[in-house]
Amino acid sequence: MPKGPEKNTKNKALHTKLVNRKKAKLQDEKKEKALRLKTLVTRMNQKKSSDDSNNLPNL
Template sequence: MMGKGPEKNTKNKALHTKLLNRKKAKLQEEKRERALRLKALVAKMNEKQHTDGAKGI
């Protein structure tokens, strides 16, 4: 006896999985790059604060 739901898409399943994996990898890469940029910006701002603080003393 067959189930009541719609037929499963088995033909494009591999292509769909490949597409989703690419999308996931791209999002992870963007997240990693964003974190690196933020880390660099924070380091730059900390360095600037240290140099400004030294001038004020």
């Protein structure tokens, strides 16, 4: 029985490799963005808390 044409596994492997690389890059960018936002939020919270403590009236 004829099996049909040979499958092109070389191109499939290269495509999978490129797609996986792209996914990994996007995940890294997402993690870096989250980390930047987290540091920015903590910095703003610290600034806000220091401003609030400075604005309290002295009793």
